[in-house]
Amino acid sequence: MRRLVSGVVVLALVAGGAFAWIRLFAQGPVGPLPGGHLRGEVAAPPPSWDFASRQPYLLVESEAWTLPYSVSVWFQVHEGRLTILLPSFFGDGLKRRLDDDPRLRVAMDGKVYERTAVEVTDPETVGAMLAPVIRRQFAIEIEGEARPVGKMAELWAYRLDDPS
Amino acid sequence: MRSAFPLRDALLALALATLGALGCGPWGIVPGGPLLGSARPLPADASFTEEHALVAIETRSGWLRHSVTVLCMAAEGRLYVMARHAPGKRWVQNMVADPRVRLEIGGELYDGRAVRVDLDPAEADRVADAFLRKYVGVAVERARWLPGPPAEGDTRAELWAFRIDPPGDAS
Numbered sequence: 001m002r003r004l005v006s007g008v009v010v011l012a013l014v015a016g017g018a019f020a021w022i023r024l025f026a027q028g029p030v031g032p033l034p035g036g037h038l039r040g041e042v043a044a045p046p047p048s049w050d051f052a053s054r055q056p057y058l059l060v061e062s063e064a065w066t067l068p069y070s071v072s073v074w075f076q077v078h079e080g081r082l083t084i085l086l087p088s089f090f091g092d093g094l095k096r097r098l099d100d101d102p103r104l105r106v107a108m109d110g111k112v113y114e115r116t117a118v119e120v121t122d123p124e125t126v127g128a129m130l131a132p133v134i135r136r137q138f139a140i141e142i143e144g145e146a147r148p149v150g151k152m153a154e155l156w157a158y159r160l161d162d163p164s
Numbered sequence: 165m166r167s168a169f170p171l172r173d174a175l176l177a178l179a180l181a182t183l184g185a186l187g188c189g190p191w192g193i194v195p196g197g198p199l200l201g202s203a204r205p206l207p208a209d210a211s212f213t214e215e216h217a218l219v220a221i222e223t224r225s226g227w228l229r230h231s232v233t234v235l236c237m238a239a240e241g242r243l244y245v246m247a248r249h250a251p252g253k254r255w256v257q258n259m260v261a262d263p264r265v266r267l268e269i270g271g272e273l274y275d276g277r278a279v280r281v282d283l284d285p286a287e288a289d290r291v292a293d294a295f296l297r298k299y300v301g302v303a304v305e306r307a308r309w310l311p312g313p314p315a316e317g318d319t320r321a322e323l324w325a326f327r328i329d330p331p332g333d334a335s
Contacts, residue, residue, distance in 0.1 A: 007173030014174070031193070056319070089217070089299050127304060134300070135310070138248065139323040140292040144305025152217060153301035 027107070028059045028070050034093060037061065037068040043111040045162060049082045052108055056136065058084060059108070062094055064101035069093065074133045081159055082106070082115065083129050088154040095156050104160060115160035123147045126157045189220045189268055190233045195255075198222060198229035199266050203273035205330045210243035213269055214298065220268040221245060223258035230255055236269075236328075237294040243267075243328045244281070244291045250324035251313075259326060267328065276328040283311050291325045 019033065026035035038061040052058065058075035061068060071094055074085040086095050098104070102117040120126060123145035131142050148154065190196040199222040213219065213236055222231040232255045234245045250256045259265060259278040267274045281287045288309035296302055314320045 003173045004176065007176050007178075010171070010174035011178060087300050126302070130300070130302065130304075134296070136320050138292075138295070139310040139314070139320045140296070141308040141310060142296070142304040142306065143308075146300075146302040146304050148301055149297050149303045150301035151298075152214075153299050155301045 023067060026070075029072055035068075035070040038070050038105050038107040038112055040107055040110050040112040043113055045113055045115075048080060049077045050080075052082060053077050055108075058082075058106060060084065060094070061105040061107070062097035062101070063103040063105065064097035069097060070107075074137065076129050076132050078125075078129045078159075081161070083120065084117070084158050084160060085130060085133055086156040086158070088150070088156070089152075098158065103163065106160065114163050116163050117158040118161050120157040120159050126155070129157055130155070189222070189231045192233065196220075196231045199231055199268050199273055201273050203266055203275045205332070206243065206267065206274040206276040206328060208330055209241045210328070211238050211241050213243050214238050216270050217299075219245075221255065222266040222268075223255045224262045224264055225254075225258045230258055231266075231268075235295070235299060237291065237298045239290040239294040243276070244294065244325055245278075245328060246282075246291065246295065246323060246325040248321045248323055250322055256324060264331070265328060275331045277331050278326040278328055280324060281327045282309060282323065282325040285309065285311070287327070288325055 022030045022033045022035055024036045027038055028035040038059065052075070057072035059070060059072055061070040073094065074087070076083050076085070098117050104115045104117055106113045106115055120129065127142065127144055127146035130146050134140050134142055146155070188196055189199045199220060216236070218233050219236045220231050221234050222229050234247070236243060236245050238244070247253050247256045260280070263278040265276050265278050267276060281291065288311065289307060292307040292309045296304060296307055309323070310320060313322050
């Protein structure tokens with residue numbers, strides 16, 4: 001029994017150490033855990049974000065609060081602008097941080113871009129932002145406005161503008 | 165007394181935990197074994213499942229049981245589950261081979277029978293609409309399920325949907 005307890009203690013220490021390492025040093029999330037600070041050369045925004053569409057998710061880091069917080073999010077280049085979509089089903093950690101501080105860092109191709117998140121609520125715009133993401137992720141084609149009906153889930157949409 | 169082999173003890177604890185996990189249902193994203201307990205047939209009206217974000221489903225492969233956590237949605241009272249990248253998923257292949265399933269919904273166990281429906285456009289579109297409402301939190305003017313595997317160069321996922329009927333329901 002004593003050996004089993006010591007084994008559990010060792011496992012807990014290993015798990016705790018891994019958790020701390022991921023939260024502080026991992027470049028992006030590991031499984032369900034958010035990661036730490038995104039490293040890379042801070043670059044000026046490109047003339048077009050279309051190159052971003054090659055990847056399925058966008059790696060972003062919130063600048064709110066004390067600990068770094070990086071996650072992968074649904075995104076879309078809409079009318080030449082980078083936009084992100086946050087379904088509450090994946091958690092509201094990033095949304096709560098953006099409420100406090102809209103500054104985000106975006107990592108792409110080894111570079112880091114500084115952006116400011118501006119919430120988008122117009123149903124027609126949200127529908128247009130959501131359509132390519134839902135098609136890519138879930139093989140569902142949608143048309144028209146996306147109106148909130150959230151009982152269990154909510155969707156938060158943001159346009160990522162130049163820092164003000 | 166401290167053990168001289170903490171790593172060995174940790175591996176022993178991990179092995180015991182793994183064995184324990186295999187003897188019960190899934191744990192988050194980690195698959196599990198049989199859903200143990202007394203089950204009743206899934207009711208014909210499965211609207212109550214809308215209250216639950218995630219359910220566990222147990223599928224069969226010979227005498228082995230394999231359970232995973234899945235999304236579920238109700239449309240017109242029927243219960244549906246869906247799988248992204250379905251052809252590569254063990255639980256999906258198990259259901260295709262043997263449609264008998266067991267579900268754990270809100271701590272209760274239910275037996276049911278899985279019927280693949282994503283190739284039926286009308287029913288699949290209803291599932292798509294129910295999915296968007298429940299998990300994305302939006303209603304759209306039109307939702308259309310894209311059946312089958314994606315064309316070459318198309319980066320969309322392949323999505324399958326199954327209706328879970330009461331066990332004796334062959335409709």
